[in-house]
Amino acid sequence: MPRLPILTRANADKHDLYERAVQSPEAEIDFVDATYRKLKGKKAALLREDFCGTAASACEWVRRRTTNRAIGLDLDAPTLANGMQRHVAKLTPEAQTRIELLKRNVLDPGAASVKALGGSPQIVLAMNFSYWLFKTREILRGYFETVRRSLAKDGVFFLDHYGGSDAYDEVKERRRIGGPRRGFTYVWDQASYNPITGEKTNHIHFEFRKGPPMMRAFTYHWRLWSLVEVQELLREAGFRNISVYWEGDDEKGGGNGIFRKTTKGEACRCYIAYISAEK
Ligand SMILES: C[S@@+](CC[C@H](N)C(=O)[O-])C[C@H]1O[C@@H](n2cnc3c(N)ncnc32)[C@H](O)[C@@H]1O
Known part of the structure; x- marks a missing residue:
């Protein structure tokens, strides 16, 4: 195969x-x-x-x-x-x-x-x-x-x-997924949080072993x-x-x-x- x-x-x-x-x-x-x-x-x-x-x-x-x-x-x-x-x-x-x-x-x-x-x-x-x-x-x-x-x-x-205290932070979490050839890194990017309105923007990026990442594959404008x-x-x-x-x-x-x-x-x-x- x-x-x-x-x-x-x-x-x-x-x-x-x-x-x-x-x-x-x-x-x-x-x-x-x-x-x-x-x-x-x-x-x-x-x-x-x-x-x-x-x-x-x-x-x-x-x-x-x-x-x-x-x-x-x-x-x-x-x-x-x-x-x-x-x-x-x-x-x-x-x-x-x-x-x-x-x-x-x-x-x-x-x-x-x-x-x-x-x-x-x-x-x-x-x-x-x-x-x-x-x-x-x-x-x-x-x-x-x-x-x-x-x-x-x-x-x-x-x-x-x-939820939890991390939900209010502007932080990135990275997680490696999958095997050697089909694996990638998932990045959860809590890009901004406004405590006055509760609005937050999060992105998902994907990084690969070779070549450029896929930035902002998904973006969410949410209220927390x-x-x-x-x-x-x-x-x-x-x-x-x-x-x-x-x-x-x-x-x-x-x-x-x-x-x-x-x-x-x-x-x-x-x-x-x-x-x-x-x-
Ligand atoms: C975070 S994804 C959820 C995908 C999947 N349900 C899951 O559990 O992972 C959000 C989806 O909601 C859709 N969406 C956003 N606003 C919507 C609306 N008002 N009515 C229906 N779908 C909507 C988007 O197109 C997107 O596919």
Whole structure:
């Protein structure tokens, strides 16, 4: 078999690098599937992935069970096309009939999204902090209200959140990913934070063993919401039974990937948490 060329800026796909660096659709869907079952005493079938990007999680959802269906909503047509080519096209033909990606604003998912899914979603996902692009309480609450209206009666909204003292700093984190030929360095660049407005700009850069880096492959202009504010706004939007799931520690003091429901977090430098909110 011919060896793959060494990864460089010229031959890399930024979406593939992003997924390898920051996404774990299997672990995410494990959590969401098991938590829904715990909350509702049954398995969900209909899932909507908001801000779906390349729809890696929606694809993982339809792979899980033949009764599962998914839609992904995203505003960016080239990103959706990338997801169609790299993920949806690789599902079995049967699984492909159970997923659809729509170019839509999550603030207005529309009747088309319900039709495409074959009913109201039992699960809506807003992952990788994408909802932080909504920078005022009114707009974020409005988004949460839209999600709540869209959900089926037995519906649950799942979001993630990151925080800790590091989140307020202007710092770069570098992480080496992958093997010798296809490896790269992921750089999370917290470029600016304004404590008066809470606005922050983050970039993702990718560096390669050979050749120039891919600077600002992704840029996010966000508001750094606190976990308390997010829970308050979910409540104001009409959600009930809002729960936070905190990650356990591994032996080196990092996260162990196991999230447990709790009302007591830790004042650590850096955390990622999940939130569930029931209709
Ligand atoms: C941080 S990426 C999230 C990708 C993926 N869901 C994940 O978990 O990593 C944010 C995505 O949200 C999309 N987006 C931004 N504003 C949106 C909106 N109002 N409605 C739908 N998609 C939006 C962008 O095009 C981008 O693909």
